[in-house]
Amino acid sequence: MCRTCGCDDHDHPHPHQRRISLETDLLAKNERIAEAVRARLEHDRVVALNLIGTPGAGKTTLLEHTIRALSPTPMSVIEGDQATDHDARRIAATGCTVTQVNTGTGCHLDASMIERGLAAVRPRAGSLLFIENVGNLVCPALFDLGERAKVVTMSITEGEDKPLKYPHIFRAASVLVLTKVDLAPHVDVDPARCIEHARKINPELRVFPVAAPRGHGMAEWIGWLRSELEAMP
């Protein structure tokens, strides 16, 4: 008899095994929803980018300046935070369509939240969809949201060694936007060393060093976004 729940199944998993298999189930369920989201976005010709970085990496500021630079390209934004609609209000002030997802104690967005977000923003064909994940360099790396690419955003003030210490997101991402590079002299951090560390983890990483409010590096980032839109079949 199984000691876990008293049933007769001798192959009943032990509690520890059950926990692992439930975690796997959770990720597998997310994968299934993410694939459905991806298929829908491809069908609708929407380029979705999943922005991941710590609180204060500059994700919302990057989006504000990106949206203003790309306008009138059709765009929409799904904003993730534990609490408040501050970021959604900042995006709405640019005139862009936006919805806010609050996760409470949750540490990441999952694909089902994107399904609901899509119902709210209804992205147009041939548009860009930015998903700003919960501020966290760690957990969002594990969750596929059906995006075209993960974009890791990291502020130069975070220090040169962060790609080595938190490698998973740098491995999962296709693009690194290195923000606040104008602050490098004040914090004694070398952007070149930071990029070298990121490429050590992921040699394929496309890197855009920017200082969004000053416009530094923005032409290259905007150019890449346009090329992604144009590459859509």
Add this chain to the structure above:
Amino acid sequence: MCRTCGCDDHDHPHPHQRRISLETDLLAKNERIAEAVRARLEHDRVVALNLIGTPGAGKTTLLEHTIRALSPTPMSVIEGDQATDHDARRIAATGCTVTQVNTGTGCHLDASMIERGLAAVRPRAGSLLFIENVGNLVCPALFDLGERAKVVTMSITEGEDKPLKYPHIFRAASVLVLTKVDLAPHVDVDPARCIEHARKINPELRVFPVAAPRGHGMAEWIGWLRSELEAMP
């Protein structure tokens, strides 16, 4: 018959309930170990502080300067990171006893890691133990490590609204160390507004604004650490 595993127990939890109860079990198990850690630290007269903040909040830099200022007070450090022993090496360079815990894809330290860490650093009676958590403002808020107090560290470059957007850690912490305040003029962030937001979430929060490498605010922080050591029975 239960549709989950085929046994005859009609009260068998549904898969979703089971996941929630397993998460609760996981936290309950952590609480039990944390209480044992807390009892042992109190018995050994060790003041343990759990430092929590994003990657790049300045936790290790704060510790380097704190250790040098407090020397020869007996101290030890448990360092948490996903990968590398960079931080442990920085701490070791100050002459302080240190051990590194790597969590892989894990997003926080748990109490069992502290049990193992204690076996490695063996803190002396009447000493300070600093636990530097994995760089993450979100998940470590949920896990008791048996510490005397949680210390949230936040860099002024992260922006004024972070306590409102990530309230859980500001509620769980007793102390906020607001780092890199010398950068405030360069990032157009008002430290007073940031503190106001943090106190809105937690009116009891003790706040130390610092710029550790310049020594700014360090006397107050060091003074508080000394008073914690002296208050020990």
